Amino acid sequence: MSERFDVVVVGARCAGATLATLLARQGVRVALVERVKFPRDTLSTHVFEAPGINMLGRLGVMDRVLATGAEPIRRLDFRQDEFAARLELSSRPGDIGGAMSVRRLVLDPILAEAAEEAGAEVLMETSVTDLVRNGRVAGVRVSTGASEHELRARLIVGADGRNSTVAKLIGARKYHVVPSQRIAYWGFFEGVDREAEPEIVFHHWNGRVVLACPADSGLYQVVVVVDNRLLPQFRADLERAFMQEACACAPVAAKLTGARRLGKLLGCIRWESFFRESAGPGWALVGDAGQFKDPTPGQGMTDAFRQAGALAPAIACAIEGPDSELDGAVAEWARWRDHDAFEHHWMACDLGAAGRGPLVVPAMMRRLERRGQLERSLDLFQHRTVPSRVFSPPLLVSTAATMLVRRQCAPSAVLRDVRQLVMADARRKRLRRRPEFVDLAAHADAGETEVPEAVPA
Amino acid sequence: VSSVTIEAVRVDGVGSPVMWAGPPDATEAVVFVHGNPGPAADWLGLLTKVGEFGRALAPDMPGYGDADKPREFGYTIDGYAEHLAGLLDSLRVTRAHLVLHDFGGPWGLAWAVRHPDRFASATLINTGVLPDYTWHHYARIWRTPVAGDLFQLTANRAAFRMLLGRENPRLSRAAIDRIYDAARDWPTKRAILKLYRATPASLMRGPIEALRELDRPALVLWGTDDAYLPWRFAETQRTAFPSARIELLEGLGHWPFHEDPPQVAELVLPFLRAQLSARVP
Numbered sequence: 001m002s003e004r005f006d007v008v009v010v011g012a013r014c015a016g017a018t019l020a021t022l023l024a025r026q027g028v029r030v031a032l033v034e035r036v037k038f039p040r041d042t043l044s045t046h047v048f049e050a051p052g053i054n055m056l057g058r059l060g061v062m063d064r065v066l067a068t069g070a071e072p073i074r075r076l077d078f079r080q081d082e083f084a085a086r087l088e089l090s091s092r093p094g095d096i097g098g099a100m101s102v103r104r105l106v107l108d109p110i111l112a113e114a115a116e117e118a119g120a121e122v123l124m125e126t127s128v129t130d131l132v133r134n135g136r137v138a139g140v141r142v143s144t145g146a147s148e149h150e151l152r153a154r155l156i157v158g159a160d161g162r163n164s165t166v167a168k169l170i171g172a173r174k175y176h177v178v179p180s181q182r183i184a185y186w187g188f189f190e191g192v193d194r195e196a197e198p199e200i201v202f203h204h205w206n207g208r209v210v211l212a213c214p215a216d217s218g219l220y221q222v223v224v225v226v227d228n229r230l231l232p233q234f235r236a237d238l239e240r241a242f243m244q245e246a247c248a249c250a251p252v253a254a255k256l257t258g259a260r261r262l263g264k265l266l267g268c269i270r271w272e273s274f275f276r277e278s279a280g281p282g283w284a285l286v287g288d289a290g291q292f293k294d295p296t297p298g299q300g301m302t303d304a305f306r307q308a309g310a311l312a313p314a315i316a317c318a319i320e321g322p323d324s325e326l327d328g329a330v331a332e333w334a335r336w337r338d339h340d341a342f343e344h345h346w347m348a349c350d351l352g353a354a355g356r357g358p359l360v361v362p363a364m365m366r367r368l369e370r371r372g373q374l375e376r377s378l379d380l381f382q383h384r385t386v387p388s389r390v391f392s393p394p395l396l397v398s399t400a401a402t403m404l405v406r407r408q409c410a411p412s413a414v415l416r417d418v419r420q421l422v423m424a425d426a427r428r429k430r431l432r433r434r435p436e437f438v439d440l441a442a443h444a445d446a447g448e449t450e451v452p453e454a455v456p457a
Numbered sequence: 458v459s460s461v462t463i464e465a466v467r468v469d470g471v472g473s474p475v476m477w478a479g480p481p482d483a484t485e486a487v488v489f490v491h492g493n494p495g496p497a498a499d500w501l502g503l504l505t506k507v508g509e510f511g512r513a514l515a516p517d518m519p520g521y522g523d524a525d526k527p528r529e530f531g532y533t534i535d536g537y538a539e540h541l542a543g544l545l546d547s548l549r550v551t552r553a554h555l556v557l558h559d560f561g562g563p564w565g566l567a568w569a570v571r572h573p574d575r576f577a578s579a580t581l582i583n584t585g586v587l588p589d590y591t592w593h594h595y596a597r598i599w600r601t602p603v604a605g606d607l608f609q610l611t612a613n614r615a616a617f618r619m620l621l622g623r624e625n626p627r628l629s630r631a632a633i634d635r636i637y638d639a640a641r642d643w644p645t646k647r648a649i650l651k652l653y654r655a656t657p658a659s660l661m662r663g664p665i666e667a668l669r670e671l672d673r674p675a676l677v678l679w680g681t682d683d684a685y686l687p688w689r690f691a692e693t694q695r696t697a698f699p700s701a702r703i704e705l706l707e708g709l710g711h712w713p714f715h716e717d718p719p720q721v722a723e724l725v726l727p728f729l730r731a732q733l734s735a736r737v738p
Contacts (some may be wrong), residue, residue: 026719051707058720092681093692094705306708310627313717329629336626384681 002150005031005121006319008140009157010128010166013042013104014052015287015304016159017111021059022312024118028319031151032120033142035127035160038112039105042161043268046101046186046221047200047213048301049382050091053100055305064110065102068216071198072097076378077251079203083362085369089200090378098382099200099298101215103188131156131169136323137282140166154319154326156283157311159304164289167276172285175435176345177274181354182209183234184225184295185242185267189259192220203249207356209296210249219262220255222246225296227354231269238265268295273349275341275435279334281327286311290334291341294352299344302383307337343386346428358417359409364391364399396421459508461501466516468543472525475516475548476500478508485552485577487729489515490541492559492584493649494640496522499558502718506726511733516544518564520648522639532651534660538567545575554732556580556725559686559711560652563587563663566697570667578674578732580725583683583711585694586663592653593685599653609646624684627709627716636712668697674735675701676728678721680709702728 007023009016012034020032053072056062074097076087089098116122125144132139132150139152158166192214200213209225224245226234233241242265247253271292278290287304311333318329350357368374368390379385400418404411459478466475476497479486487507489500497515507513517524519540520532530536541564545553554577557565562584569576579585592600599605617637621628628636640646675698679691694701704724706713714721 022719025723054707092688092705093703310708310717313719314629316719332629339626 002139002152003031005029005151005153007031007155007157007315008033008151008153009120009159010140011035011158011160011164011287011289012038012112012115012122012124013108013159013161013287013304014048014111014301015289015308016157017108017115018055018059018305018308019157019159019286019312020115020120020122021111021118022308023316024115024120026312026316028316030115030120031153032112032115032122033126033128033140033151034112034122034124035165037125038109040108041266042104042108043266044104045211045223045295045298045300046103046215047099047211047298048101048305049299050089050095050098051383052302052305053097054095055309057096058309059111059114061110061114062096065100065107068102068106068110069218070100070102070106070216071214073099073101073198073200073213075197075199077199077201077203079205080365081205081357081362083365085374086199087375087378090375090382090384098378099213101213101221103216103219106216128160128165128169131166135281136327137170137280154282154323155315155330158283158285158289159287159308160289162271162274162288162292164276164285166283167285167289170280170283171440172277172280173440174274174276174438176342176431177272177438178294178349180269180271180273180294180352181228182225182296182352183228183231183267183269184223185234185238185265186221186223187242187265188215188219188221188262189256190219190262191259192255194218201249201251204296204351204357207354208245208248209351210246210252211298212246212249212252212255220259222252222256225352228269229354234267238267271295273345273352274438275338275345277334278337279327279330281323284311284330284334290337291345293341293345294348296351297344297348297381299348299381299383303341303344306340306383310336310340342428342432343388344383346424347380347387358421359413360396360399360403360417360421361391363403363408364395367395367399367402459505461505461508466544466547468540468547471519471527471530471540473516473519473540473544474523475514475544476504477512477514478504479510479512481512483512484549485554485733486512486514486548486550487554487556487733488545488550488565489513489556490558490561490565491515491518491521492557492561493652494521494636494645495561496524496639498522498635498639499712499714500556503556503714503722503725506722507729510730514548514550516541518561520645520652526642526644526648528647530648532648533655534563534567537564538571541565541568542572551575552577554578554580554729556582556729557584558582558714559584563656563661566663566668569673570664570671573671576671576673579676579698580728581675581677581694582713582721583679583686585677585690586665586668586697587661587686587690588663588665588693588696590658590661590686590690592658595685596653599650605650605654609650612646625682625710625712625716627682628712629715632712632715663697665697669699672699674732676725677701677703678706678713678724679703680706680711680713680716682708683711685711
């Protein structure tokens with residue numbers, strides 16, 4: 001049995017369902033294939049930012065998402081080592097908030113439903129077993145229960161996450177690969193007082209990160225990201241280690257007093273941040289499948305929404321044309337994706353690096369605050385600007401010079417930080433021109449996700 | 458799908474071909490005005506779709522596309538507004554829904570306040586009234602004597618691709634090439650120099666008070682990554698169009714209709730459909 005579509009999208013979560021909805025709305029015949037049956041949890045920071053929130057509006061699901069009790073968050077309790085501030089998350093007219101957290105158990109079914117309503121053929125519990133090739137990728141072989149069949153299409157899009165089956169079948173090479181130096185655990189709590197003005201906590205200090213915010217259904221989400229060295233403690237007594245780290249962050253400790261955890265603590269260890277070749281004849285990779293970034297800044301979901309938003313028009317405008325036009329349009333999108341994700345990928349790696357951050361960073365933030373530019377610089381967390389524009393070379397130089405003149409800390413430490421930042425930047429500029437690809441044969445898939453197979457809804 | 462026709466039209470001796478779709482005899486029309494460098498072909502996708510429910514016109518304005526590019530044309534906001542007036546007279550349009558982009562904004566809005574009886578609604582795409590605007594970097598070069606001429610003389614495809622590609626990451630290579638080709642011949646380059654040199658940034662403010670008085674329906678779309686006309690001006694349009702609906706287009710740049718045609722169509726077409734079916738007061 002074989003069915004024909006314009007596009008088959010594999011993976012029905014943030015990137016896949018969004019892409020399928022936008023395409024189907026343009027009259028493109030789309031099949032949306034999902035391996036599991038929703039609701040099913042997945043590795044996620046759950047937090048996404050304004051561009052992602054706005055996409056919910058475009059998809060027409062905002063009411064449904066807000067009905068889950070998820071709250072648009074406009075305030076930020078921020079700490080970067082010795083710099084701390086309570087800030088208004090940057091926003092633009094039309095934004096309803098700067099961040100939001102919705103459990104994937106709740107969010108993903110809403111997104112898949114929107115794709116179905118837009119006219120996409122949604123196939124749940126359907127796994128991809130192979131590709132159909134005829135000089136180009138021309139379809140996927142899928143299995144549903146006991147039956148196997150072929151879905152043929154002009155374009156196959158892998159939106160199936162960082163361990164993408166589609167990417168593996170294609171043999172897409174990885175580049176800009178960075179192994180993780182931390183472990184991440186997260187949990188949801190009930191019985192936490194709701195504030196009139198919901199706030200997200202992002203504290204990065206002494207080599208650890210605690211991120212917390214209100215989520216859907218009256219829950220409160222807490223994520224701790226700590227050094228790999230602490231893995232034995234987390235393995236020995238997860239509950240204790242998690243609470244100890246979470247409560248090291250004062251505002252979170254206050255919240256969790258008297259709160260009860262709902263469900264298990266989930267974790268992720270030994271992941272790697274990477275890019276994958278994301279376009280070729282008859283195929284594309286979107287979201288985590290094409291670029292997985294360190295979860296610390298919580299930008300994976302936002303980027304999935306943004307990337308799908310950019311890929312949809314590229315496909316919709318070229319799908320009527322010849323193969324060469326479609327492949328060209330998708331290749332151009334992939335070049336944009338590389339450009340768009342590059343600086344943020346390295347920022348996520350820097351935030352996720354073990355040990356404490358460079359001394360000059362909090363000093364640069366203080367300087368931005370004095371200039372009244374700090375809130376504007378939060379556009380960085382919205383993926384609406386790039387690190388090189390916020391932490392520009394002139395800012396780095398003037399901050400370091402001031403630190404040296406005022407002798408605020410050991411001159412050698414300041415100079416070492418500056419040298420490291422400058423060298424890292426030079427190396428990245430080189431990599432941008434000439435990426436280092438990872439040999440697939442010699443490279444085993446990294447990353448373990450401690451997400452239980454089935455989580456009760 | 459409606460068919461598109463190109464018709465030769467002359468205004469005061471200046472040839473200004475008009476691309477049109479939909480019923481040719483309707484006196485109510487959607488009028489698409491391109492910016493710099495346009496030309497009318499910018500609107501092809503939207504024009505075809507509007508043609509399915511109404512009369513739609515898109516002229517090549519003097520100096521651009523296949524229009525005449527005479528040395529002595531008045532390459533000023535007023536000159537273009539007058540040309541547009543003559544064009545709509547000869548096409549017998551008595552009720553116009555303007556769709557404007559870039560410099561088409563100042564031209565079209567200048568026409569609008571002089572013909573309030575004919576001006577029905579405005580769709581502003583990365584344009585509008587621009588109080589306290591400071592010229593973008595290319596405009597500053599064009600406005601500088603000698604430097605502007607040299608820039609225009611030495612511009613080539615490779616440099617253009619690099620510069621525009623960097624400033625407009627969502628624009629396809631083909632779209633960048635079309636923009637380059639649209640501004641390639643010397644008479645167009647000369648028209649650009651004359652227009653920008655005749656237009657101090659203060660003139661970009663536009664007739665805010667007169668427009669506010671009219672309070673016409675308006676839809677404002679603005680790409681948030683526009684490198685030339687920043688999105689902050691989107692909200693400013695409310696000073697001239699108090700009832701405007703304003704939509705920021707996340708991550709799009711100066712040419713949203715090239716960068717994400719479906720998203721622009723999804724917003725513009727329902728608005729125009731509603732305007733065309735609205736009762737004439």
